[in-house]
Amino acid sequence: MVGAPSRWERRVFLALSTAGAVVLAGCGGGGSQDLGHVHALGVDPGDGALYAASHHGLFRIQPDSEPQRVGDSEQDMMGFFIVGAGHYLASGHPAPGEDQPANLGLIESTDAGQTWTPVSLSGEVDFHAIDVKQGSVFGHDSQTQQIMVSSDRQSWERRANMALVDLAVSPNNPQFMLATTAQGLAHSADGGRTFFVISSAPALQVVDWSIENLIVGVGPTGTVGASSDHGATWTRLGTVAGVPAAVATNGPQEVYVATDLGIYASTDGGRTFQLRHSLTPS
Numbered sequence: 574m575v576g577a578p579s580r581w582e583r584r585v586f587l588a589l590s591t592a593g594a595v596v597l598a599g600c601g602g603g604g605s606q607d608l609g610h611v612h613a614l615g616v617d618p619g620d621g622a623l624y625a626a627s628h629h630g631l632f633r634i635q636p637d638s639e640p641q642r643v644g645d646s647e648q649d650m651m652g653f654f655i656v657g658a659g660h661y662l663a664s665g666h667p668a669p670g671e672d673q674p675a676n677l678g679l680i681e682s683t684d685a686g687q688t689w690t691p692v693s694l695s696g697e698v699d700f701h702a703i704d705v706k707q708g709s710v711f712g713h714d715s716q717t718q719q720i721m722v723s724s725d726r727q728s729w730e731r732r733a734n735m736a737l738v739d740l741a742v743s744p745n746n747p748q749f750m751l752a753t754t755a756q757g758l759a760h761s762a763d764g765g766r767t768f769f770v771i772s773s774a775p776a777l778q779v780v781d782w783s784i785e786n787l788i789v790g791v792g793p794t795g796t797v798g799a800s801s802d803h804g805a806t807w808t809r810l811g812t813v814a815g816v817p818a819a820v821a822t823n824g825p826q827e828v829y830v831a832t833d834l835g836i837y838a839s840t841d842g843g844r845t846f847q848l849r850h851s852l853t854p855s
């Protein structure tokens with residue numbers, strides 16, 4: 574167990590500033606066929622494939638092959654979440670030349686990312702983090718720094734106003750939420766209305782709360798850890814190279830991490846990682 578945050582390097586402000594180069598630099602133009610910056614990861618329970626939401630669209634990441642673009646759009650996908658088989662939610666910005674608002678709001682695909690349809694908040698909101706638990710959508714708007722929640726994906730409640738890099742919601746109780754902030758890992762027990770910093774937690778940049786109720790997080794220098802008690806205590810696991818930008822779990826053993834250097838995969842619960850695809854840092 575990691576008893577004190579100092580056991581994991583706590584260069585939080587520097588790391589979050591660096592994360593801006595990985596995540597926020599995705600806001601803008603560019604027509605490359607490469608992924609560019611990866612902003613989010615997810616595994617489709619239908620085909621079991623890993624998907625990467627990136628600066629140049631959505632990509633399917635398979636072992637031993639080059640990433641394959643999904644659909645025709647090269648839209649800049651900032652927030653991304655796989656709700657179910659072939660059912661995705663996302664947010665971000667249109668590709669150059671696409672006749673859409675600068676901020677896409679909440680968009681949806683029901684054909685595994687081949688096509689996308691506006692759902693709500695078009696032209697208003699740019700979610701850089703999205704989570705869906707028990708039918709409710711949780712998003713963090715980069716424009717206002719507010720956490721927003723909706724049960725019908727049309728009407729939204731604005732809750733806490735706070736700067737964060739990532740958020741994760743409990744699969745068992747959507748009132749419990751974690752957020753990675755410059756002050757440390759923060760916990761909410763009221764659905765994102767108020768937060769307090771968990772002083773015993775290590776510095777984390779990205780975090781995922783799996784359906785098995787296991788929390789997996791990645792620190793600013795690539796250290797991976799896990800918690801089974803709402804983030805109070807952590808077990809240190811493996812490491813990945815580069816500045817973390819996204820983490821996703823799939824079942825009790827699969828962990829995927831994207832950094833500015835590559836996309837990494839673990840099949841032993843995050844203890845060891847293999848490079849799935851190399852990326853070039855900007």
